Amino acid sequence: xxxRRSRTRQSGCSRPIxxxxxxxxxxxxxxxxxxxxxxxxxxxxxxxxxxxxxxYIRSLHKEADDLSERLSELLASSDTAxxxxxxxxxxQQ
Amino acid sequence: xxxxxxTWNSNSCRIKFARRFVSALLHMRNRNTRPGSxxxxxxxxxxxxxxxxxxxxMAQAVGSRRAWSRAVLSKHGSRAxxxxxxxxxxxxxxKTRVIRSYPPGELGQAKxxxxxxxxxxxxxxxxxxxxxxxxIKCLATQVxxxxxxxxxxxx
Numbered sequence: 116x117x118x119r120r121s122r123t124r125q126s127g128c129s130r131p132i133x134x135x136x137x138x139x140x141x142x143x144x145x146x147x148x149x150x151x152x153x154x155x156x157x158x159x160x161x162x163x164x165x166x167x168x169x170x171y172i173r174s175l176h177k178e179a180d181d182l183s184e185r186l187s188e189l190l191a192s193s194d195t196a197x198x199x200x201x202x203x204x205x206x207q208q
Numbered sequence: 209x210x211x212x213x214x215t216w217n218s219n220s221c222r223i224k225f226a227r228r229f230v231s232a233l234l235h236m237r238n239r240n241t242r243p244g245s246x247x248x249x250x251x252x253x254x255x256x257x258x259x260x261x262x263x264x265x266m267a268q269a270v271g272s273r274r275a276w277s278r279a280v281l282s283k284h285g286s287r288a289x290x291x292x293x294x295x296x297x298x299x300x301x302x303k304t305r306v307i308r309s310y311p312p313g314e315l316g317q318a319k320x321x322x323x324x325x326x327x328x329x330x331x332x333x334x335x336x337x338x339x340x341x342x343x344i345k346c347l348a349t350q351v352x353x354x355x356x357x358x359x360x361x362x363x
Contacts, residue, residue: 140337147344165317168340172324175347182354183259187251189361190237190258 137161144168222349224269229353232261260284266350276339279327 322328
């Protein structure tokens with residue numbers, strides 16, 4: 116499914132992508148990152164935002180892994196798990 | 209349907225994901241009542257299944273609206289495919305680690321990002337950034353829900 120595109124081809128097939136558009140999206144992304152969001156300076160470059168994004172995604176994956184492990188242990192050991200599941204489901208609403 | 213704002217989007221996303229994930233967990237629990245599942249290997253497989261169920265539930269809750277959720281669904285959709293696709297995964301199951309030097313600047317970081325976001329390899333820069341933003345929101349929601357569940361179990 117992943118096709119190898121040569122570097123010479125510009126990213127963006129049907130419409131030309133302006134720098135402003137990219138900067139716009141990058142700043143939107145910046146707002147989502149917990150680290151950069153607090154120090155709102157114009158010195159944060161696009162490359163920096165992308166780097167922070169990669170780190171953030173990796174840390175989220177790691178957290179999901181740890182939580183899966185914890186959940187699997189808890190599920191296997193607890194008998195009152197079913198009641199807890201129903202309870203937490205009701206609390207989500 | 210266009211999402212009206214962050215609140216609406218994340219709330220319904222969260223509820224849908226929570227419902228699917230919890231029913232997947234219940235289903236797994238009803239199947240795994242044998243004592244044999246308490247071996248080390250059994251626990252590891254169980255953990256993997258829970259992790260896959262979490263990502264799958266989130267992708268299902270999002271539906272086909274987003275490219276990344278479509279990529280996740282097509283990867284994990286059919287059970288037969290799950291065991292045969294090794295190596296080229298992008299949903300956090302990092303098996304191969306290739307040390308590569310990326311060109312500095314935006315293009316270099318974008319390559320790393322493409323590997324992390326499902327379906328990112330075939331997107332143009334603009335879509336990649338949009339999908340990344342949505343993906344991060346959903347991942348954060350997913351982690352919060354899992355955290356809540358884990359806290360409730362340990363009470």
